[in-house]
Structure formats: C-alpha cells, structure tokens
Amino acid sequence: MAQVANPIIKRALVSVSNKDGIVELCSILTTEFGIEIISTGGTLSTLKDSNVKAKDITEFTGFPEMMDGRVKTLHPKVHGGILARRGLDEEVMDANDILPIDLVIVNLYPFAETIAKKDVTMEIAIENIDIGGPSMVRSSAKNNKHVTVIVDPGDYSLLLEEMRNNEGFVAHEKRLSLAQKAFTHTANYDTTISGYLSSITGEDFPDRIFAKYQKREEMRYGENPHQKAAFYIDETKPVNGLGNAIQLQGKQLSYNNIADTDAAYECVKSFQEPTCVIVKHANPCGIATDKNLTEAYEKAFKGDETSAFGGIIALNRPLDETTAKRIVDNQFVEVIIAPGVLDAALEITKSKENVRVLDTKELGSPEVGNKILSVTGGLLIQNTDNASISLEDLKIVSKRKPTDEEINDCLFAWKVCKFVKSNAIVYAKNNQTIGIGAGQ
Template sequence: MKKAIISVSDKTNLLDFAKGLTENGFEIISTGGTQKYLNENGIETISIEEVTDFPEILDGRVKTLHPKVHGGILAKRDNDDHLATLKELNIDLIDLVCVNLYPFKKTVTDESKTNSEIIEQIDIGGPSMLRSAAKNYQDVTVVTDQSDYEVVLDQIKKDGHTSLELRQRLAAKVFQKTAAYDALISSYFNSQINQPAPQNLTLTYNLIDEMRYGENSQQKAWFYEDVVPKKFSICQAKQLHGKKLSFNNIKDADAALRIIREFDGPTAVGLKHMNPCGIGKGETIEEAWDQAYLGDPVSIFGGIVALNRPVDVKTAEKLHKLFLEIIIAPSYDDDAYEILAKKKNLRLLTVDFERKDEPVRNETVSVMGGLLVQEQDFLADDVKDWKVVTKKQPTPEQLKTMEFAWKAVKFVKSNAILVANPQRTLGVGAGQPNRIDAVKIAIEHAQKYIDDECVLASDAFFPMNDSVEYAAKHGIKLIVQPGGSIRDQDSIDMADKYGIAMVMTGRRHFRH
C-alpha cells in the first residue's frame, strides 16, 4: 500500500485532501496536532512513532528526523541497492509528503512574541522532509501549498499516480518556499545582531500579479510584494474602481505615497512620471487640492493624485473634471465615490495612512549583474539644525515655507530645483544634467507667481554662483540648499549682493 506523510500547521482544506488519499489506496502517517485533527475527523492515521519506533523528544523538536522517514522518502525506486537497503532495514517507501511549515512569518510580525517564542517557530523537520521529497521528485510527490491539493488528487484518481511533470513543478515550488522561509529567518537573525549588510543577501517576495507588460509593451513584467507586507504601500492598496494597474502606474503610485508620507496637515500631491508636478496644502483637503492643481495645471493631465484626507464631494467634483490615471486617498465619502466612479477607467485606491510611519525594508535598485541596496531617505531634517549663511535673515514664517519646499524637492529627480510659496509648489525643474537648467525650468513655470515669500529649494549644493544670480534676477528672495561646495562662498556672496536670505541644511537629497 502507498504511504503518505502529512504534517501541517495550516489545516485549510486538509480533510478533503486526506480523505481523497485514503480513498485512493494511501495509508497516512502523521504527527502531533495533525494526527489528532485527522483522527478526530474520522481519518485513520499511523503515528510517526510507529514508523520510527522512537518517541517524539525535546518537546517535539525531534520527531521526523529519522532514517526510517528520510530513507523511505529519498530511496530511488529504480535503484536495486537502495531498495535492498530498505528491505534489510525494514524501511517502507513513502510516496507522498504533504507539509507546510511552522508559521514563522506570523510569529515574527507579532510584536507581543518574545525571542524564545519566535525561535520555537523555526521549523526543522518540515523543511527537511520537503527538501528530501523534492530532491526525489522522480518518485515522490511533494505538496506544500493547499492550492495544489485538488490537482494532485485529480491525477491520482485518474491515473493512480501523479505525472512527472507535476512532481517536478511541485518540487520547484518547495525550494522556492524553503528558500523564502530561510531568508525570513536570516533577516530576523540579522536584525537581532544589528547586521545591516550580511555577506550573502537573500531577499524574498511573493508574486502579486503578472503585468500585461512592463515599462514598454515589448517588456514582460511581474509585481512582487515583500514577504512581510507593509500596510502603507501600493502593494497593500485596495483598488475600489477602475482598470488594472500598469507597471508604470505602480511606480508612479509608489512615488506619490513616498511624497505624501512626509506631510501631516491636509496635503495633495499631483504627480507625473515619478516627479511631483504640484504639492499643495490647506485647511481642508479641497483647499490642498486647489493649491496642488495650481502648481501645474498642464502637467497633471494624465497624472495621478494622492490625498492624505478622505475625499469629499467638493474635492471629487473638481477631480472629476480632469483626466487622471489614479487617485489615492485614505477613503472616499459615498457621494464622492459615486462621482469619481462615473469614469470607468479611473483607478480609485485606498491606503492605510495610519500606518505611514511603519518601518520599511531597505530599497534596492538592480544593475547589470548585481544589486544596489540602501536605506530609504527617511531622515527628518530639523530646521533648528539649519544655518543661515547670509546677511539677510529669514523670518519664522519664511523658514516654514523653506521647510515645505525642502520636503518637496527631496522627491524631485536630480538635478532638482523647486520653487514654492507657503501654500504650494510653483515650479519644478527635474532631472537636468546641470543645475542652472533646472533653475531656469523651475523659475519659468513659477515666474508669474514669484514674490518676496517664494522659496527656491535645491536638492544639492550649487557648484557655481550662476544659479543664485539667475534666481535673484527673477525675483527670488529666499533660497534653501544643503551647501557643501568648495565654492559655497561664491554663492553666499552672490546672495548677499542681491539681498537674498540663504539657508544651508547640511544634508543633500539626491534622487537618481
């Protein structure tokens, strides 16, 4: 009679699967809680102790790590020496292994769990049996995903066994699962010893979706999520309406969330091609949107909008008038949703803004043949640490505008220049090969709104004083920049010449 080992922590759909196996000639060997569960539900099992002739020991830490288990799994059926060894040692063949692992991820993400409780959820016997069965997929069926129960049973019912093709696919899934499991454990240990840069980096993600295409139609693409999900992320966003998100939509939405996360008061962000085209704030979300829209009413066409307050009717009516790809908000009032949902393709997403400050994994960027890893640029800049380097001193209110502009320019592609007033961004110069061109672009967009309260923010230092001179000649009276150039004094002197108040933050915010 064929034998199957079943030992699972997650018992979803298990009864039908186990019953199907017994109805098709399998004896079931089981362990601990799984055996109790099956027996209580009328499915006869053989205990692992009966197979090994050895009791579970060390509070269940050792129960399946035994030659009579792994010998029965790993023996090659077409190898006479293997079969003779099993006969001599009275070891039965095991034809199917059904195992899912201790819930380490659930435990490690539970803040109430102690280190000792987390360690106990590191599965040893389960991965060992899975790896043995997967290695011997030529002869053994290995099941670690409940979604595979049905196809395995269907083939057994039809043919009396599973196909080699299916067994190989299931084996590949096992090694994916165990690799991800080990990566999560490794990440936990690295965090415990404060090891930010391990010698070998193994990242693990879960597939969310296969995209229609990538950045361009000729590129295939897939969407993966961190194995430990982050609530404030595009991965966990809930789509209420509209067509499926594209590869570029997801990148833009992520960029918008990174920006909106920086602001606490009612704020609206308009974004296009991963650069903000308008950031506005107000007493209400409607006022914030009005300001963001004024920031660049041309570029927002076909862009996306992120709002950090629920969308009300008045705001929805204004958004409805525009062609937008995506709107992201904490929620939508019922009437506001009805208005926006009239556009069948407009994607309406909600995100948990209460979790915007949760820790996130380091960010990664692929390069040919490798990977760059860095911490995310979360460091909050404290105005108290800034240095006024000019004769002209900014007022407290002007410093607040500088702070707003500094937060905003942080998310503009370098070289980045941004002009803002106390309520909104006025002009953005993004991604230019030289800084003076970025200055010209930002000022051109902002020109008709520039007054004495406008701030020009630069994500990195001015290499020469030409940017300061150009800004001064176009009405800029306030500049915030990190400083750090060997020619800083030239820029300071130019600012003094034109009566500009310049502040240096001491920290740049490149975004490549």
C-alpha cells in the same frame, strides 16, 4: 530525460500548519484511494476529530516525540521512506524495517506571520523556525522520481485531479513541477529567517543578501509597449504602501502607473497635515498641505494644472466625497491612492470607470531599510533617505531675517525636494508648490 516510472501512491505523510482543506483531502485519499495516512501532533488531532483514519508518527517510527515537539519527524524511518530509490534500495529498507512514503503533504510553521506581529519576542520567533518540515520537503523534492510533494493547499485539487486521471499516481512531469515549487518554498522560508536574524544583528550591508519576492501580477507591458513586465511584492517588508494596496476600481495598473504611484505615496507619507501629492513621470508636479483634504488637493492641482493632467494623485487622509468630486470634475487622472476610501467617494469615482482607485487602509510610516538599484552585473544598495530638516537645523545667513511663514515654506519645499529628481528646484508659498524643476 530517461523514462521515469509513475508509482501508485499507497502511503502519505501529512503534517501541516495551515489546516485549510486538509480534512477533506485526507478523507478522499483514504476512502477513494485507500491510502495510509501518517501524521503528527496537531494535524493528527484534526484528522481524528473528523474521523479520518490516520496513524501517529510515533507508532510509525517506534520513537516518541521529544523536546516539546522539536524532534518528531527527524528519523531514519521517515527520511529513509521518503528518499528510498524504488528498485534499488529495497534490501536496505527490508533490513531496517523502512516502509516507502509516496506522498508528502507539508506546510511550515508560520514564521513570516509570527515575526510580523508587533509584540513578537526573539524566543517566540525562534520556536516558530520549522526544522522537520523543511527537511521532509527537501527530501521528497529531491526524490521526485518516486515521491510527490505538496506544500501549497492550493495544489490539493491538482493532486486529486492527477490521481483520478492516472489511476492513483501523479505524472512525473507534475511531480517535477511540484518539487521545484517545494524547493522555492523552503528557499523563501530560509530567506525570511536569515532576513529576520540580520535585522536583529543590525547589519546594514551583510556579505550576502537574498531576495524574497512574490509575483503579484503580470503587467500588460513594461515601460515601453515592446517590453514585458511583472509586479513582485517584497514579502520581507510588511509595510503599508503600494505593495499591499487594494484596487477598488479601474483598469489594470501599468508598469509606469506602479512606479509613479509609489513615488507619489512615499512622498505624501512625509507630511503630517492633510496633504495631496500629484506626480507625473515619477516627479511631483503639485504638492500642497491645508486644513482639509479638499483644499489641499485644489492647491496642489493649481500648482501645475497642465502637468497634473493624466497624473497620479496620492493623499494622506481617506478619500472623501467632496475631494473625489473635485478631482473628477477638474481633471483626467490615472490613479488615486489613499489610506482609506469612503463609500460615498467611491460612488463619485465610479463615474470615471477607468480611474484606478487604490486603498492602503492605513497610511503607514515613510519607508525604512535599504533602496536597491539594479545595474548591469550587480546591485547598488543604500539606506533609504529618511533625513529631515527642522527649524533647529536652519542657520540664517541673509541680511533680512525671514518671517515665520517664509521659514515654514522653506521647510515645506525642502521636504518636497527629496522626491524630485536631482538637481531639484522647488518654489513654494503657503504650503503649496508654485513651481518644481527636476534635473536642473
């Protein structure tokens, strides 16, 4: 790569939705480095309210904001200043009264947060699609040879450190890294918008799909010790489950822990009454429903005490003190996941410090949407299996009509079958699994 000049930052354009830390940053940029700040709308008001010197974008461009703020930074003086190639475009810039912009600090309208609200309308969602912001981000990322772009408030300290270490500029290696982050940021933003509109139009399988995942953590290893692995969160599905669970105690989750815990928790969501699901190697080995959580756990554990050892326990009620004590007294367990953990229960589980305790706060509904399976060279996608069997679906063909209790156990076993690897055999009695056979 050819040697790239490192321009001193003299002028910055600042327009952010997330105002965290922006006053402190701009105050340092103006007082310590003498940088001219150009800003817009709410950001400008925030800076001026804190006595941070900043110029209105309309004064900079000589053109007013219009259409209720829809058009304010889409102007040649803005994008010309960002995209200008230093040492090459000065003549054009002088002829058109365009000043160079060396630093762009932008984060976008909170579209993902907006559509996550239950009462959001199409009109509100559309108005939260940022146009000018992504345009400035992309322009500055493209021209990383001359311009620094910041899209994450978490990078404010990095920016200041670089400028202090380099007498007012950011090294090109860092600018390039920040540009990559900026393009990822806008790509994720557009993917969220595309996904939302696809959900509105009702397309199950569009011609093209775009994934949007955020790395939550790297695993110690994958399914086997020689494999590397990481856990990514699907940001397009704000559902209650493993992805948003809070770990209250225990060792770091392993790759296999996460796979098994997800299987257990999605299974327990299918039951209305207090239920416990115990999973080993991604298959249920004990499931039971009862009048309270403690009894449900005891019955699930007795369904297969041997397989339950070192298993995953999922509950559809908050973990209480009595249930927690039964669990730690009965068995070695890798993970306990529940929609809430009482303080008294956590005091009990702390006696087993390696046990991973996860709190999802709310149970949530069974997963909806599509399931994705990676295959060599592509993906298999199908609708999530949310089919259920009710009493009305049953047709009695035997000579002896089953009792109400037997029918209830049959429906219970059918519900379990969905979460057992095919072909599945489930024996159940009194809302308790007696035997589960996977891959039969």
